[in-house]
Every structure is written in C-alpha cells, then in structure tokens.
Amino acid sequence: PTCNFVCAAPEPHVLANCSPRYARATTGTLLASKEAHRRAALPCAVTLRPVAKRRDGEPPIKLADFGAAGPPRCSRCGGFVSCFSRWDTRGDRWTCHLCGAANDAPGWYAHPGDASGRRADAFHRPELRDASVDFVVRGQYKVRDQRPVAAAIIDLSLDDETLRGVLEACREFLTGCGEARLGLCTFGQDGAAHVWRRGVSGPAVAATREGFCPFAEAAWLLDAEAAADALDAVLKLARSLNGAPGPGKGGDVALEAAVDGLSESGGRVIVAAATPPTRDLRSMALRCHEARVSVDVFWFDQTNQADSRSAAALGSACRATGGRLCYLAGNDVEGFRADLATAVFDYFPDPDAPPPSAEAIDAAEGRCYAHDCTLKIRCSSGLAVQRVLGPGVVENFADERDVASVRDASTFLIELERTGDLEAGSRAHVQCALLHTCPATGRRLVRVHNVALRVAAKAADHYKFADVECIFAALLKAAAVDAGVAEAALASDDAAEAAAPVAADGLKKARDALVVRCVDALYE
Numbered sequence: 354p355t356c357n358f359v360c361a362a363p364e365p366h367v368l369a370n371c372s373p374r375y376a377r378a379t380t381g382t383l384l385a386s387k388e389a390h391r392r393a394a395l396p397c398a399v400t401l402r403p404v405a406k407r408r409d410g411e412p413p414i415k416l417a418d419f420g421a422a423g424p425p426r427c428s429r430c431g432g433f434v435s436c437f438s439r440w441d442t443r444g445d446r447w448t449c450h451l452c453g454a455a456n457d458a459p460g461w462y463a464h465p466g467d468a469s470g471r472r473a474d475a476f477h478r479p480e481l482r483d484a485s486v487d488f489v490v491r492g493q494y495k496v497r498d499q500r501p502v503a504a505a506i507i508d509l510s511l512d513d514e515t516l517r518g519v520l521e522a523c524r525e526f527l528t529g530c531g532e533a534r535l536g537l538c539t540f541g542q543d544g545a546a547h548v549w550r551r552g553v554s555g556p557a558v559a560a561t562r563e564g565f566c567p568f569a570e571a572a573w574l575l576d577a578e579a580a581a582d583a584l585d586a587v588l589k590l591a592r593s594l595n596g597a598p599g600p601g602k603g604g605d606v607a608l609e610a611a612v613d614g615l616s617e618s619g620g621r622v623i624v625a626a627a628t629p630p631t632r633d634l635r636s637m638a639l640r641c642h643e644a645r646v647s648v649d650v651f652w653f654d655q656t657n658q659a660d661s662r663s664a665a666a667l668g669s670a671c672r673a674t675g676g677r678l679c680y681l682a683g684n685d686v687e688g689f690r691a692d693l694a695t696a697v698f699d700y701f702p703d704p705d706a707p708p709p710s711a712e713a714i715d716a717a718e719g720r721c722y723a724h725d726c727t728l729k730i731r732c733s734s735g736l737a738v739q740r741v742l743g744p745g746v747v748e749n750f751a752d753e754r755d756v757a758s759v760r761d762a763s764t765f766l767i768e769l770e771r772t773g774d775l776e777a778g779s780r781a782h783v784q785c786a787l788l789h790t791c792p793a794t795g796r797r798l799v800r801v802h803n804v805a806l807r808v809a810a811k812a813a814d815h816y817k818f819a820d821v822e823c824i825f826a827a828l829l830k831a832a833a834v835d836a837g838v839a840e841a842a843l844a845s846d847d848a849a850e851a852a853a854p855v856a857a858d859g860l861k862k863a864r865d866a867l868v869v870r871c872v873d874a875l876y877e
Contacts, residue, residue, distance in 0.1 A: 362412040365476050368436060371484035371802040374405045376785060379827050381818030382809040385777040387735075393815055394873040397736075398827040399767045401743075403728070403787040403800055406721040406761040414800065415479035418489040424480065424799070425462065429454035432731050432784055435803045436484055439470035450782050450805075451733045484803040494788060495797040501701050502574060502620030503527055504536035504611040508604065508627050509591045511653060511684075516591060518686030519625045524584045526693050526701070527623070532795075533701050534574035537583050538611050539591075540603030540626075546610045549583045551575055556583040558590070564609030573614055604630040608637060612646050619645035619725055621676070621700070621758065625689065627653045634666045638673040642746045645725045647674040647758035649696050651689055653681045675726070675744045675758035698722070700792045721761035723789035723800070728754040730767055733782040735775045742766040742830055759789065766830050777810040828870055836862035 363369035370376075379398050384390040390397070407413065417424065425434040427449035437450035445463035448455055448470075466472040475481040480488070505523050509516065527535050537549040545560040550573040559567050566573060575583060608630045611622050622641070624630070629650050630637065641648055648671050652664070668678045679692040699722040728745070730738045730752040738752035743765035745756030754765070767785070775781060787800045809815055833839040838859045 359408055359410045361410070365482070368471075369484060370804050372407075372411065374407055374411065375403060375485060376401050376783075376802045376804050377820060377823045378783070378804055378806060379820055379824045380806070380815060381820070382807045382815050383736075383771075383775060383781050384812060384815050385775050385808050385810050387771040387774050389812065390771055390815075393812055394870065394876075395815070395819060396824060396827045396831070396870075397769045397771065398823075398831075399769070399783055399785070399804060400823055400826055401728075401765040401767055401785050401802070402761070402763065403765075403785065403802065404721045404723050404759055404761055404763070404789075414485050414487050415483060416487050416489060417478070417480045421491055422459070423490055423492065423494070424488040425456070425458060427452060427454055428456050430731055433488065433786060433799070433801050434480055435486075435784065435801065436475070436481055437780070437782055437803060437805055438481075440466040440472050442466050442468065444472050450780075450803075451731050451784060453734065484805075486801050488799040488801065490788070490797050490799055494799070497617075497619070500618075500795055501533040501792045502536075502615065502618050503534075503697075503701075504538060504615055504620065504622050506538045506540070506604070506607045506611055506622060506624045506626065507587065508625065508629075508653075509539050509541040509587075511625075511627055512655070513591075515653065515655075515684040515686055517588060519689060520584045520588050522686070522690045522693050523623075523625075524581055525690075526697050528577040528580045528584075534576060535580040536574050536611060536614055537580065537587070538607045539587055540607040542602055544602040544606070546603050546607035548573055548610055548614070549575075549587070551579045556586040558586075561610055562603075562606060564606050564613065566610050566614030568614070570614065570618055574618070602628070604628055605632040605637075608648075609640075612637070612641055612644055615646050616644045619757070620647075621697075622646055622648045623693070623696070624648065624650045625653070626651070627655050629663075629667060631663050631666060634670040638670040639746065641670075641674045642755065642757060645757045647676040647724075649676040649679070651679045651681060651692060653684065653689075655683060672744050673746055673756075675756045675760065675763060677760075700724075722792060723759040723787060723798075724757070724792055726756050726759045726787055726789040728756070728759075728765065729786045729788070731784045731786070732769065733780075735771065735773045736769050736781055736783070737772045739768040739770040742768070742834055759787065766827055768827070768831065775808045777808055779808045781806045781808060828867055832863040832866040832870075835866060836860070838863050 360372040360374050377400050379396050384393060430452040432449050432451040435450060439448040444466045445458050446455060447458060464472050464474045472481055480486045505527060507519060539547045545562045547558045547560050548566055549556055549558050550568045561567055604626055629652050650667050650671055671678045677696060681688050740751055741754050744763055745754040748755055783804045785802045789798055791798055836859045
C-alpha cells in the first residue's frame with residue numbers, strides 16, 4: 354500500500370474479512386449479473402501478501418492445532434473451515450461457505466450453535482472467530498524436516514576491503530544458533546567453484562568444475578562455530594584461490610554446486626558477487642524450484658557498467674524462487690550489510706536470544722518468512738481464478754502456485770473471472786491458503802485468509818465500495834504483464850519458452866492498455 358494505516362481488531366461479535374494488510378479486493382461488492390459486472394469494467398482481483406509484517410497495534414494471527422487429524426476441511430472442495438462457515442444448532446454439521454456442501458464434524462469438535470449459524474464457542478476458537486488463522490499440520494502435509502539452512506556463494510575477485518566486509522557481514526547474520534546450518538562456496542578467476550567443508554584440523558576446500566557438490570550434507574553444511582572458522586579461512590586463502598587478477602568466472606558452477614548440495618534439505622542460496630551467474634538462468638531457476646531453494650543475489654557493480662539484460666534475467670530467476678536481487682553500486686559494503694540483514698530477517702535464529710518457551714514458540718509462528726510454500730486459491734460458486742501474478746513457478750493449475758520462499762513483501766495478484774450470476778444480497782467468498790514451513794520452529798503450517806464480497810444488484814453500490822489503490826495496482830501489474838514488460842511467472846512445462854525480451858514499444862503498449870481500461874470504467 355502507498356498509505357500508512359493500522360488495522361484494528363474487529364469487535365468479537367462482528368463477522369469481518371481478514372485484515373487488508375494480508376488480502377485486499379479491488380471492490381467490496383460484486384454485481385449479481387455477470388453481464389452487468391463485465392460492463393462495469395472494474396477489475397475483479399485480490400492482492401495477497403500472505404505473511405505481511407503487521408504494525409504495532411494490529412492483532413497477531415492465532416494458531417489452531419487439531420493434532421494428527423488436521424483441520425476440518427470440506428469433503429467436496431477441500432476448503433478449510435472458517436468464520437464464514439454455517440453450523441446447525443447441534444454444532445455437529447457445518448456448511449462450506451465456498452461450495453455449499455454439508456460436512457459432518459467429529460464428535461469431539463461438536464458444540465451447540467445458535468439460529469444465526471454460529472457456534473456458541475466461536476469466540477474461543479480462532480478458526481471460527483477470525484478470518485485469518487494458522488493451522489498446524491502434520492502427516493501428509495509434511496514432506497521433510499526443515500531447519501534454517503543456507504549456502505553463501507562469495508566472489509573472491511572482490512577487492513580486499515569489500516571481501517572483508519562481505520565476510521564479516523556473513524559471519525554476523527548467517528551463523529545462527531541451534532540447528533541452523535551454513536554451506537560455503539567461493540569462486541574466482543580460474544572458473545572453478547570451491548566448496549568448503551569441515552576438516553579434521555580445520556576448514557578444508559575442494560574445487561569442482563562440474564556443477565555438483567562433492568560432499569555429503571553433513572560434511573559441508575556447517576554449524577555456527579565451523580562456519581565462522583571457514584569464513585576466516587576464506588579471507589586468508591582468498592588471493593591464492595582466486596588465481597590471476599580479473600573478474601570471477603565460476604559463478605554459474607558455484608550456484609549449481611550449492612543447489613546440488615541443498616537438493617535434499619532445501620534452503621536458501623545467498624550470492625555476493627561482482628560477476629553473478631548469468632548462464633541459462635531459467636533452467637537454474639526451475640532446478641532451484643524442484644529442490645525448494647530460494648536465491649538471493651547481491652550484485653556489486655564495481656565497474657558501474659551493469660548490463661540491464663543480465664539484471665532482468667537475474668531478477669526473473671530470483672523472483673521465480675521467492676528471492677530478491679539487490680544492486681550495489683561500487684563497493685557498497687554498508688548497503689550489503691543492511692540488505693543482507695533484511696533478507697535473512699526471521700529466517701536464522703538470534704544467537705543472543707535465550708531458549709524459547711512454549712509461549713515464545715507459538716508467538717514465533719507470526720514471523721514474516723515462509724519456506725517451502727504452496728499457495729492454493731479457492732472461490733465460491735460463480736467465481737473462478739483466471740490467473741495468479743507473482744513469485745513462484747506455474748505448474749498445472751491456475752489456482753495453485755509453488756514457490757520456494759515467501760517473505761513479507763511478496764505480493765500475489767489473484768485475477769478472478771465470473772462464471773455465472775449470483776444472488777443479490779448473498780456473499781461470494783475467496784479463500785487463500787498458504788502451506789509452508791516456519792523456519793523459527795520447523796513446524797508445518799497452513800495460513801488461511803478469507804475474504805467475503807457482498808453481492809449487489811445496483812452498479813452504484815459496486816462503484817461505491819471500490820478500492821482505488823488496489824484497482825490501480827491490479828491494472829498496472831496486469832498491463833505490464835500483458836505488454837511483455839514483466840513476466841507473470843516462470844512456467845515449468847517444457848513447451849514454455851523463456852520470457853521474450855521487452856519490445857521497444859512495451860511500455861507504450863502498457864500505457865495504452867491502462868488508458869483504455871480507465872476510459873471504459875469511467876464511461877460506464
């Protein structure tokens with residue numbers, strides 16, 4: 354958002370949407386007639402920031418743990434029970450707010466309800482009280498044990514002062530405590546990747562030119578003490594490993610080796626380089642996606658002659674994995690420190706923090722970083738997901754998106770389409786569910802956000818509840834993608850080609866499309 358606001362908690366008896374901090378619809382209403390909605394020419398979309406950072410004064414998202422049985426879900430559409438679900442008076446049967454199917458609740462979960470369709474214990478259950486909730490899940494939802502893991506790739510061709518600052522920053526922010534692990538790869542002018550591991554008498558290094566990790570995870574993923582020793586050794590051996598003076602040439606091999614080393618555990622790759630990887634980044638992004646590895650690139654432009662095409666390719670690869678690209682002019686070590694601290698915030702545990710209590714562990718679930726994620730969008734009858742614009746890789750379904758990591762600034766634009774008429778006075782619903790791992794605790798969670806839209810018969814009500822800021826963002830992003838200025842998402846199928854270069858008139862096409870959409874909306 355472009356304005357500052359605080360989303361206060363609604364009154365306990367008020368049935369409200371999730372906070373607009375997490376999900377905002379372009380309009381608060383839908384027109385009952387599909388044809389009338391089309392003529393209104395306003396975009397029908399939801400902007401979603403599933404793990405957005407809340408401001409002081411805003412209520413946290415509560416946890417709901419149903420044990421091995423998992424949260425109650427609709428037997429027809431798979432939607433999660435929510436505050437918008439309707440219950441019978443005995444409280445042992447509920448109606449899905451998305452598809453309208455009736456579902457039986459287990460005996461231990463039943464509780465009497467009232468004539469309005471709400472249960473008497475709704476105020477004590479976050480999944481029945483709030484439109485946003487975190488479900489703790491187990492069993493089929495969990496694919497592997499996830500702990501904070503990262504691999505740092507460092508360009509040894511950086512000058513001595515910059516390299517020292519980069520290593521100090523990595524030691525400060527990447528060597529956490531507990532079960533956090535750090536892998537280390539370096540590359541230089543010789544074109545080889547140097548993979549560091551724990552040795553008998555100290556850090557040891559092996560060179561590879563084939564793009565694979567020569568060590569098992571237990572050997573090259575180091576704890577805090579071993580990682581600090583390896584970073585110190587890099588500074589001492591940097592010049593001998595780099596070879597002749599010149600730009601580094603092994604960035605592509607180092608990235609492939611790091612991803613190969615993280616193929617079983619997943620995690621993050623953090624690249625600090627003056628010559629970052631540029632070879633076949635689309636294939637590399639798909640490989641990172643398969644291994645659930647996100648890529649963050651910190652690009653030191655020491656010659657001030659950055660190639661915009663390389664920046665676009667790097668940005669696309671980072672975006673496909675949920676990472677970020679940071680451009681640093683010259684030898685901006687302080688900028689690197691600040692950007693690195695932001696990038697790893699809420700991923701690595703604080704080494705100075707005391708052991709967490711049970712209450713602190715539960716509070717940590719509200720952190721603004723999610724790893725190994727799958728986003729699923731479900732809509733009520735009369736609505737369907739047309740496409741999702743945002744980070745990640747498109748698999749087979751328009752309403753589903755896989756992404757290695759989601760951070761507080763990660764934003765998805767969910768474009769909806771009308772599939773039929775709706776009943777005036779009723780409500781249409783959109784449910785966004787993000788399956789992810791919390792790095793703070795290693796627990797698998799599903800964060801659910803629910804949005805309800807009132808169905809209106811008059812166009813005046815439709816325009817009255819329009820969110821101008823959200824409409825602007827939706828129109829701008831859609832126009833940029835349709836004109837080829839930006840990429841909607843990385844496609845995983847073999848037939849999909851890499852994004853075509855931006856046409857010379859791409860920006861003009863985007864501006865013209867925006868003008869046409871605005872004129873159509875104002876004319877109606």
